[in-house]
Amino acid sequence: MPDSPSNPLRDPRQFPTETLRLLTDLGAELAATGADWAGFVTEQRRSQLRTGAFRGAIWPGPGGDAQALAGWQDSGAVGRRGWIYLAPGRQSLSALEQLLHWLERDGGTPFVSWSDMIPGVPAEDRERLFRSRGFTDVLRAEMRLPAAVTIPERPVEPGFALRPLSGSDEAAVARLLQRVYHGELELALFSSTRDELEDARLIVHDVIHGGVGRWLPTASFGVEHAGELVACTLANDHVGGLISEVGVDPSCRRKGLARALLARTSRELRVAGFVEPRLVVTLWNERAVRLYRMVGFEFTVGGTERIWMDLPALGVAASVPRHSPRDEGLYAGNR
Ligand SMILES: CC(C)(COP(=O)(O)OP(=O)(O)OC[C@H]1O[C@@H](n2cnc3c(N)ncnc32)[C@H](O)[C@@H]1OP(=O)(O)O)[C@@H](O)C(=O)NCCC(=O)NCCS
CATH class of the missing domain: 3.40.630.30 (Gcn5-related N-acetyltransferase (GNAT))
Incomplete structure (x- = not known):
């Protein structure tokens, strides 16, 4: 992965219009997969943006169009739990790797979990990428x-x-x-x-x-x-x-x-x-x-x-039951 001399990520609160656009696009892509909670989550994130409570990073594009957005909850004591959205046209493994690379070096607390819902990047690629970083997948099912x-x-x-x-x-x-x-x-x-x-x-x-x-x-x-x-x-x-x-x-x-x-x-x-x-x-x-x-x-x-999830960082012993x-x-x- 090419390294970059300067990290281009910025505070989304400086780019409210672009952030709102990406949040809306992400909500639509999630809703299209059948996630009926997508509307609730999108509204929650919009409201955080309005009140200044949104925490995340935006990757502004050369022509003004943002390329990606990440958001997280930061508990301080444990670390950050994040999600990522790559804009259409930027949905590739290399863009995801690049974004993770910058996020991991932004000086904040470490990331202890990532949502796997990253539209446009194939499941096998996400799996390889997160496993290579020492993360373990946890499946949460709705009944x-x-x-x-x-x-x-x-x-x-x-x-x-x-x-x-x-x-x-x-x-x-x-x-x-x-x-x-x-x-x-x-x-x-x-x-x-x-x-x-x-x-x-x-x-x-x-x-x-x-x-x-x-x-x-x-x-x-x-x-x-x-x-x-x-x-x-x-x-x-x-x-x-x-x-x-x-x-x-x-x-x-x-x-x-x-x-x-x-x-x-x-x-x-x-x-x-x-x-x-x-x-x-x-x-x-x-x-x-x-x-x-x-x-x-x-x-x-x-x-x-x-x-x-980064289980050791979360204090969970390395051996955990696996899903079948x-x-x-x-x-x-x-x-
Ligand atoms: C899961 C939990 C709520 C079950 O509570 P409980 O009062 O023991 O459950 P019940 O006595 O009503 O059990 C009903 C049935 O569930 C299944 N079950 C409950 N505990 C089980 C166990 N330890 N192993 C296998 N089956 C179990 C059985 O089929 C049981 O029926 P049976 O006793 O006639 O065989 C309890 O173990 C718990 O609090 N666990 C930790 C918290 C948790 O995981 N909550 C769910 C989060 S989604």
């Missing part, structure tokens, strides 16, 4: 409960009480999620502070206060045992009804609590008008995949997202 399927509601064991959640449960839900994900890969993947309780607090805050669309307390439930919250589901209106969290305290698993919570949450989502509740699961999370399949969720077509070739098939729709 949907078909309208015709109802999860039977069964009472929870004596001593356990299922109840709706309210805003005043926020701190208790965060403490529960810390116990739920303690030592689990999931939290490391999405960590922004490297402190489990603080990460759980930030995740719950985001879900409850608009970061994942409107929170739906009427479809969010908890289970109490001996005065403590031991399991919960959270639900949001995020491009439709989304079950944004399912977690059971390690000491209370295999008692049917997750199944009972999913039954109530999906029923209330339907009462609120969301006929086909959705959720997103990391494919190596076999327990969760088995649970969702067992109660009737199905993988959606084209709903699998691949994220390239069957799971690879789920991703085929996105190629």
Whole structure:
């Protein structure tokens, strides 16, 4: 790859018109692949641009037309989680390599993950490129409960009480999620502070206060045992009804609590008008995949997202469960 004496990347806030154009083009290309969340994400990025909160880099072209745009969330403590868009006409492996080269040397915190959704660059090329940089792919799949399927509601064991959640449960839900994900890969993947309780607090805050669309307390439930919250589901209106969290305290698993919570949450989502509740699961999370399949969720077509992650930088041991070739098939729709 040719090296460059000076890095041409600039702050997108200096090029608002070009940035907006590339954001719009990217949104359209993602929507064309069947990503129904593309509109939400594009609007979120536009709004960040308007308020000055957008973080990223633009590659201005010689004739004024921008060639590429990258954006990221920077947690400081962990690193940057980025995405890339190459403008039509610049969608090639060499342009991607060049852009990554400059981004990695821009003096910011290191990149710990990249979205694999880079329109125009073949999947095999993206794979070779990110693997050669030490990144591992993590597949996140969307599942949907078909309208015709109802999860039977069964009472929870004596001593356990299922109840709706309210805003005043926020701190208790965060403490529960810390116990739920303690030592689990999931939290490391999405960590922004490297402190489990603080990460759980930030995740719950985001879900409850608009970061994942409107929170739906009427479809969010908890289970109490001996005065403590031991399991919960959270639900949001995020491009439709989304079950944004399912977690059971390690000491209370295999008692049917997750199944009972999913039954109530999906029923209330339907009462609120969301006929086909959705959720997103990391494919190596076999327990969760088995649970969702067992109660009737199905993988959606084209709903699998691949994220390239620098696992050692995220504090995840090098040996991680791999998704199976069957799971690879789920991703085929996105190629
Ligand atoms: C996944 C999780 C929510 C399941 O909660 P749970 O209350 O133990 O699940 P249930 O008792 O309702 O189990 C229902 C079914 O799911 C499947 N299942 C649940 N845990 C399983 C496990 N450890 N291994 C295999 N299958 C499992 C089984 O089919 C089970 O039915 P069965 O007990 O009759 O065999 C729980 O393990 C958890 O909190 N994990 C960490 C957080 C997480 O991964 N959340 C999902 C994020 S998408």
